[in-house]
Amino acid sequence: MAIQSLLDIGKSGILAQRLALEVTSENITNVNTPGYSRQTTVFQTGIVTEEREFPLGTGVKVAEIQRAYDDFLQTQLKTEGSTSGWSSTVLNAMKRAEQLFNEFTADGLGKSMQEFFSSWQDLTANPQGQPERQAVLARAQQLVDQFHRINSYLTDIKRESNQSLEGITSDINNDLTRIASLNDQIKMIEIRGARANELRDQRDLLVRQLSEKVGITYLEDTDGSINVSLTLGQPLVLGNKAATLSLEPDAANNGFYKIMAASPGGNTSVDISTIAGGPGNTQGTLGGTLQVRDSLVNGFLSDLDELASTLATEVNSLHSAGFGLNSSTGLDFFTAPAATAGYSGLGGIDLAITKTADIAAANTDPATGGTGNNLNARAIAGIYDKVLATSGGTMTMEGFYNSLVGKVGVAVQDSERKSTLSEGIMKQLENLRESQSGVSLDEELANLIKYQKAYEGAAKLINVGTEMLDTVLGLIR
Structure with missing residues (x-):
């Protein structure tokens, strides 16, 4: 092998090891870079030639810089x-949405419905009593406000989802x-x-x-x-x-x-x-946002509208048939629902009477039947426990509301379960990717030493070739 070949082999080693050192340096400096995949220098022997009838390589070259990557x-x-x-x-x-139906608070819709019908029950004990009649109107207004509040908040969730x-x-x-x-x-x-x-x-x-x-x-x-x-x-x-x-x-x-x-x-x-x-x-934040806006919240609003409409219709049907203290009759207690959709919101359910005298507690005209009649108030108070036909089947007013609360709870549990499961799977996948494609500082520092020593060896080879060349030149002189 000629001295020049020796120098070329040393040169190829220096160039290859230098590139390997650069790749290792790139790995080390990107150890915390999101998405970075470890790179590996793949060496390959140089072209094989025949020297005195023996096959000898001509050094080393870098075949490729390989990325640790798993497409699957x-x-x-x-x-x-x-x-x-x-x-x-x-x-x-x-x-x-779940916060709106938290019945552990004192101001929930379920509590307001109970207090509204309880005020009618209290009225049966003293049908002419002004405090009892005032309590009916106050509880009714609280109930209306609860419907409006929940409807507005659910609508806000839709609006914010749309804005996002x-x-x-x-x-x-x-x-x-x-x-x-x-x-x-x-x-x-x-x-x-x-x-x-x-x-x-x-x-x-x-x-x-x-x-x-x-x-x-x-x-x-x-x-x-x-x-x-x-x-x-x-x-x-x-x-x-x-x-x-x-x-x-x-x-x-x-x-x-x-x-x-x-x-x-x-x-x-x-x-x-x-x-x-x-x-x-179930695809991404865009899919989740559209599903919340166009499907999930709409389902809750639909049930809320139905509950408000059913309550108003049942109360109105009895109240309009009764008589107030001033002989008023035919009056709805709540504004009559023109349509179920949207009835629980502003512009929907509201009080249709404002005078305590118009509250129809009796089922006969006080002018002819006396003032002590409480039969209509008793009938209205009994609506709370009456079995009604609803979209969810036959159930009481309380049962229908509880089913709505249950739907919200199931939706929360379902999304929470999927979120927890997905979070765990993502963590496992990220750990798996890190083990396959991530940078290990210990491994890279070991490679750094290995390539450094190989670089020094190639440089030593060139020094040897240079000394041999100097010796030959010295013989000529």
């Missing part, structure tokens, strides 16, 4: 991220734009035969972050770019082009936003509200 694990993190985003969003909203879509869609658009940009950069680098490991890490992290906001699928193309779509098919990223989400008021849904998506590189927009987060679609 990335897919699992993406899928579970969507579930985690949905469950946490729904849980936060359901916990807020502005921030969610803005974040999604930002992620889509960045993924498309990284696609372009990765393609330009890898078309030359290199591997854009750091850029791929950044893109993978963006995909996981995007999946927490909306359910997606992705597929890698042969040029290294990925195409991203909604779970049900609407394209979001095609190569270096990204879709743009926008919000438009929907007159058919009380002016709440519908989500429009312009196709990547195009101007045509389609409504993706249903496929992005329709009922039953």
Whole structure:
């Protein structure tokens, strides 16, 4: 082997070990970088030549810088991220709704209903008593206020959920734009035969972050770019082009936003509200927000409206048939429900009478039947325990309210269970990713020493070659 070959081999060793030291340094400095995957220097022997009929290598070269990456694990993190985003969003909203039906407080709707019908029961003991009659009106007003309060708070949850879509869609658009940009950069680098490991890490992290906001699928193309779509098919990223989400008021849904998506590189927009987060679609914060706004809270409001409408209808039917102290009759106690929907809110249930004399406690006209009749008050007081036909089956007023409280509790428990389960799975997946792709400082420091010694050995080899060359040159002189 010629001395020049010895020097070339030493040179290849210095270059290869220096690159390995740079890769190790990159790993160490990015030990706390989110989404970073450990990189490994893969060495390969140089071209084999024949020296005096013996095959000898010509040194070492770096075959590739390999990224510790598991595509299956990335897919699992993406899928579970969507579930985690949905469950946490729904849980936060359901916990807020649960506070409205906390019957351990003294001012709950259930307590107000009991006190309202109890005031009618108290009135039966003294049908002409002004304090008792004033108590009926006061308890009735408290009950109306409770219906209005809960309706307003539930409506606020819907309104705030709708408002939060502005921030969610803005974040999604930002992620889509960045993924498309990284696609372009990765393609330009890898078309030359290199591997854009750091850029791929950044893109993978963006995909996981995007999946927490909306359910997606992705597929890698042969040029290294990925195409991203909604779970049900609407394209979001095609190569270096990204879709743009926008919000438009929907007159058919009380002016709440519908989500429009312009196709990547195009101007045509389609409504993706249903496929992005329709009922039953547990996909990301976007899906959870739409489900809270358009499904879950609406179910509670519907039951609340039915309870208010049923209570008012039952009380009005008896009250309008009775007589007040001033012989008034045919008067509704509550405003008559024109429609069930929205009746529990402002502009719906309210008191239809304001005078204590108009409270129809008797079932006969006091002018002809005397003033001591309390039969109508007794009948109204008995409504609380009367079995009624409701959308949930035949049950009492109290039973229907308890079923509503139960629905809220079940929704909280269900979202809490899913959130806890998803959180545990995500933690396991993150730990698994860290064990496979994360940086171990102990391992990297050991590699640092190994490559440093190899670098010193290659440098020593060059020194030996230089000394041999000097010896030869000295013989010539």
